[in-house]
Amino acid sequence: MTLLAPKRTVADLKELRNLTSDENGAQRIAFTEKWLLARGWFRDKLKDLPVETHTDVAGNSWTTLHGKSERALLIGGHIDSVPNGGWLDGCLNLLAGLEILRRVNSQYGGQPPFTVRLVDWADEEGARFGKSLFGSSACSGTLNMDEARVLRDKDGIELPQALKKIGVDFEKVKESGTELKNAAAYIELHIEQGPVLLDLGLPLGAVLGTFGVERHAITFHGQAAHSGSTPMNRRKDAFLAAAKMGAEIYPIAARNRGVCTIGSCSTKPGIVTSVVEECRITLDQRQLDSSALASMLREAKEASERFGSEGNLKVSWDRLWQIEPVLFNRDLIGLCEEAITETYGKCHRLPSGPLHDAAEVARAGVPTVMMFVQSLHGISHNKIEDTKEEHLELCVEAFDKLAEKALRWIK
Numbered sequence: 491m492t493l494l495a496p497k498r499t500v501a502d503l504k505e506l507r508n509l510t511s512d513e514n515g516a517q518r519i520a521f522t523e524k525w526l527l528a529r530g531w532f533r534d535k536l537k538d539l540p541v542e543t544h545t546d547v548a549g550n551s552w553t554t555l556h557g558k559s560e561r562a563l564l565i566g567g568h569i570d571s572v573p574n575g576g577w578l579d580g581c582l583n584l585l586a587g588l589e590i591l592r593r594v595n596s597q598y599g600g601q602p603p604f605t606v607r608l609v610d611w612a613d614e615e616g617a618r619f620g621k622s623l624f625g626s627s628a629c630s631g632t633l634n635m636d637e638a639r640v641l642r643d644k645d646g647i648e649l650p651q652a653l654k655k656i657g658v659d660f661e662k663v664k665e666s667g668t669e670l671k672n673a674a675a676y677i678e679l680h681i682e683q684g685p686v687l688l689d690l691g692l693p694l695g696a697v698l699g700t701f702g703v704e705r706h707a708i709t710f711h712g713q714a715a716h717s718g719s720t721p722m723n724r725r726k727d728a729f730l731a732a733a734k735m736g737a738e739i740y741p742i743a744a745r746n747r748g749v750c751t752i753g754s755c756s757t758k759p760g761i762v763t764s765v766v767e768e769c770r771i772t773l774d775q776r777q778l779d780s781s782a783l784a785s786m787l788r789e790a791k792e793a794s795e796r797f798g799s800e801g802n803l804k805v806s807w808d809r810l811w812q813i814e815p816v817l818f819n820r821d822l823i824g825l826c827e828e829a830i831t832e833t834y835g836k837c838h839r840l841p842s843g844p845l846h847d848a849a850e851v852a853r854a855g856v857p858t859v860m861m862f863v864q865s866l867h868g869i870s871h872n873k874i875e876d877t878k879e880e881h882l883e884l885c886v887e888a889f890d891k892l893a894e895k896a897l898r899w900i901k
């Protein structure tokens with residue numbers, strides 16, 4: 491008798507989609523009615539399992555199958571989505587975890603050697619308040635309380651107010667950290683959200699960690715001057731330097747095997763008849779290796795100074811945000827690769843560009859790894875997000891193998 495039924499996970503996913511999506515995609519935005527509906531639906535799915543469930547002080551929902559030891563394997567996901575989101579982002583992890591709980595429960599007659607806990611993190615997406623990874627960063631202790639306390643949604647409602655409505659006291663959310671007390675390992679499955687596995691023609695990948703990010707605003711300061719009367723050789727054109735940066739980030743990214751994005755550009759005075767006096771661009775740089783990330787930043791700074799002096803401009807930099815790369819646990823990456831190879835015969839190791847709850851758990855010191863399944867269009871946060879059904883079944887199978895290996899790895 492096979493205990494694991496990956497087809498059941500696909501059926502569960504479709505059921506959740508029917509319940510919480512409309513013609514524009516998934517609508518399970520955290521702290522809303524639809525989100526509570528999705529959580530209620532999930533709790534119903536647990537009815538036949540001998541599990542304990544509770545919501546922690548940060549709004550994360552925990553499902554525990556107690557084992558002989560309290561040392562626990564954690565499996566994470568998030569049932570919340572962005573507005574008009576995809577049907578797999580976040581809930582695939584959770585529902586694959588549910589299938590693993592069913593399998594572990596039958597295989598070990600209700601009592602596995604170690605405890606297995608499934609966590610549905612609160613507000614992973616940050617769609618409403620602009621702060622991603624809320625529940626997991628509260629739990630890991632990295633949440634910046636002063637920043638989070640004053641976040642407002644588009645209707646002006648503050649985060650603490652919205653939390654109060656679902657029975658969460660904002661000032662206490664970090665006490666959820668006690669949930670990690672017996673955590674021995676954390677695993678998370680996720681749709682890739684990018685095209686790497688798709689381009690390689692592979693269904694599954696072992697994730698090495700999440701990119702570190704350097705995010706800066708760069709401002710070039712020149713001089714406004716009449717567009718008709720100022721000869722080309724007399725201009726201090728702030729836009730020209732910014733434009734040169736636009737081209738320069740491509741070789742910088744290539745040399746350091748990272749990614750760089752200039753996502754916004756604004757000019758002053760910003761009128762058609764004036765040379766640009768001030769041009770502000772934003773630069774987002776990401777790499778898994780911290781020294782490569784540092785050299786991408788250094789090279790961008792050097793380039794901006796070079797273009798500045800070529801154009802007789804001053805340059806200033808402001809750091810907008812920064813996070814260190816988070817590397818996953820080596821042993822667990824190895825086990826993840828084994829699980830994938832046993833399931834499909836081939837595995838690819840890759841970093842994650844987006845941040846995930848797993849990064850927060852790893853930052854809290856819990857050995858962590860993630861598995862990615864191919865994204866059909868390489869696109870996420872969109873209703874067209876999809877994965878082939880056969881790949882969904884494969885990922886449940888491989889993720890379950892990883893769970894079993896991780897259980898044996900815990901000592």
Ligand SMILES: [Zn+2]
Nearest residue numbers: 579580614680
């Ligand atoms: Zn997600």
